[in-house]
Amino acid sequence: MRCYQVLREYDVAVLGIGMAGSIAAFIASMRGCDVAILARGYGATALSSGCIDVLGYVNGNYVRNTLKGLKELELTNPKHPYIVIGRGWKGAKEILSNAFNNLPRELNMLYEGNLEMNMSVLTQFGTYKPTSFIQRTMKNSTLTKCREFRKILVLGIKEYLEFDPQLFTSFISKFLQNTEFCIKFIVDKIKLDLNNVQDLSSITISQLITEPKIFKKLKEELCRVVVKRNPDLVLIPAILSTESREAVTQLSELESSCKCVISELPASPPSVPGLRIQNLLLEILRNREIDIYLCREVKASIHNSKCTSIKCIRSYHDMKVIEIRSRNFIIATGDIISGGIQSTYSIENEAIIKEYKEPILNMPLYIPIQRKFIDIDIFNTEKHSILEIGIEFDENLRPIFGNEVLFDNLYVAGSILAHYNFIAEKSGLGVAIATGYKAGIEASKT
Ligand SMILES: Cc1cc2nc3c(=O)[nH]c(=O)nc-3n(C[C@H](O)[C@H](O)[C@H](O)COP(=O)(O)OP(=O)(O)OC[C@H]3O[C@@H](n4cnc5c(N)ncnc54)[C@H](O)[C@@H]3O)c2cc1C
Incomplete structure (x- = not known):
């Protein structure tokens, strides 16, 4: 049996098949690129309530008009992904509008809502939350x-x-x-x-x-x-x-x-409406004939500040490895929840030291000055600053360290990005869609 196989070269290779990776792959494919997706699992989509949150709170204040909320967001958090990729709130408004106008038709058909006014949707817990898009089967909730x-x-x-x-x-x-x-x-x-x-x-x-x-x-x-x-x-x-x-x-x-x-x-995780989105994304990607490789582990090869290929271990049992070469790469491997960022513990001088790392390319991470990283109250809208840990990025979603761009042909999207907190803001799938859209466009340029 052949255990090592180099597959043909793609235009764009996307790591991760959550909302960010799926939208990035879809957009790159729509722009004529030959696209491959490599992923370890399906990510956080099925954990979500099935509603697409774009921007529900800024600084703890309820946002009624999402696009107006962006103006406030620029003042309080100028490093937020929406603001950085839009180079300000006006550009952010435009990218969000374009991203949602270019969603796959099948996904659009699943939803009702708009980017103007947030809705207060009831949840299964007897609470309500701001969201932009709800599934048609929830339209009276x-x-x-x-x-x-x-x-x-x-x-x-x-x-x-x-x-x-x-x-x-x-x-x-x-x-x-x-x-x-x-x-x-x-x-x-x-x-x-x-x-x-x-x-x-x-x-x-x-x-x-x-x-x-x-x-x-x-x-x-x-x-x-x-x-x-x-x-x-x-x-x-x-x-x-x-x-x-x-x-x-x-x-x-x-x-x-x-x-x-x-x-x-809307449901609690793992949720039926969340699974609906996951199934639909898979169907959309298959319809576009995007190659999907599920891997146990992936490793990147770097040459002269360029990512050249990704090795994907398909099975530990027979150590079957495939290598995907590509012109451009998109890392959309999620946050600590899906394994895009990993945490490790060590003991030094009787103290527990916790460290965070990005496992595929070992990219440097932004780690906020320690507040309480996780709160026992999962719905607390102020804490869980663990979610702000991530990769810093420029306006084209290239990973940066200080002012230096780390790789010439690599882009980052979704919840692996630093400087936003989807629980506090209610912005999870919105950021994944906007940054996936932008990364898909950037990576499809020659
Ligand atoms: C419980 C819960 C409820 C939520 N509810 C909502 C909601 O109602 N509305 C909303 O808008 N947002 C919600 N969110 C947030 C939202 O689900 C996420 O922000 C969003 O799904 C992130 O998408 P992503 O594509 O960036 O990452 P993910 O969906 O996490 O995808 C990451 C992908 O990368 C892959 N991956 C990770 N590591 C590796 C590796 N080393 N090698 C290869 N592949 C790898 C994963 O397998 C996966 O395919 C919720 C999140 C949670 C956890």
């Missing part, structure tokens, strides 16, 4: 939409313990007290009789209801509760198909059978 309905039923599923409609309602009612949103919720639960299993994940339920018999049961139970409670909107956890088109078809079938508006709530 925002505070503004909910206000249009007279009677809203929050529906749980007995076999799905992670979503408790009672808890949801008590939280959201507390949050909405003394606000302009006077919304009343009622609760109920249905049972799908899934082989007497008591505790299923949303993803398992989503897979099970693709079976006609189980979907029929869901429909019957839903319609029964609608007749009994007479709501005009039913909020359900996100359990419809992980295939976006099928999810839309399922929803309209449920709505027309039960004669009621139904809307999914």
Whole structure:
């Protein structure tokens, strides 16, 4: 068996198949480049709630108009990826508009929303958060939409313990007290009789209801509760198909059978709506005939400040290695969550020393002056400064150290970038899309 194989040369090789890598690869391919993607896994897409956050908070303040928020962002954080790649808030506005106008058609069809006004979307936890784009199956799960309905039923599923409609309602009612949103919720639960299993994940339920018999049961139970409670909107956890088109078809079938508006709530990880995006990205990349190589480990070769090739170990078992050569490279390997940045511990003089490194090219990292890196409260909008650790970059997304560009033919995109905090800002998939778009354009230039 041949264990080492040098494959043909590509125009652009992208490392990472999360949102940033996928958009970069898509854009480079649309611009006529021969593109390969190498990745160890699928990244953080499926962890997300399925909403595309662009800019929800600046300095802790809620952003109503995303594009106006950029002006404020430039004042408080001029090194933010949006501001750097746009060379200021006006350019950032233009790049974001172009990036979202050039999204793959299939991804566009999955979403409703715009870059102007943030929506306050309800979450499965009974909170709400600012976001720019929501999936069509969730289109009535925002505070503004909910206000249009007279009677809203929050529906749980007995076999799905992670979503408790009672808890949801008590939280959201507390949050909405003394606000302009006077919304009343009622609760109920249905049972799908899934082989007497008591505790299923949303993803398992989503897979099970693709079976006609189980979907029929869901429909019957839903319609029964609608007749009994007479709501005009039913909020359900996100359990419809992980295939976006099928999810839309399922929803309209449920709505027309039960004669009621139904809307999914954004989910907690690993989420069905997040998986929908991941599946759709894969489909889009395959349709463009982009070669995808899944690797256990990758190593870069450098010659005269140029990256020349990437070696990809396909399997440890038979040490099968392939080498991809390319004119340009894009590193979109994510943050500490996906392994784009790794942390190690050592003990020196009885103290624990924590270090961070970028494992593929050992690029220098920006590390913020230590605040509390991780907070026990995952939704804390001020902390988790661990997320700001990353690679510094210039306006063309080339990695820099001080003022020096590190490689002539390499670009960085997505959450491996320094100087932003997607939890504090609610900007995760927005930054991945804008920087993936820009990196795709830069890498496709000769
Ligand atoms: C729990 C959670 C919930 C979130 N919810 C939302 C939300 O609702 N809305 C929102 O907008 N954002 C959300 N985010 C943020 C958002 O998901 C991320 O910011 C975004 O997905 C980052 O995309 P990326 O492409 O930069 O990186 P990733 O998606 O992390 O992709 C990195 C890619 O690089 C690969 N990789 C890593 N290391 C290597 C290596 N050494 N060799 C080869 N490949 C490698 C990975 O396998 C993966 O393919 C959430 C994040 C988390 C963790």
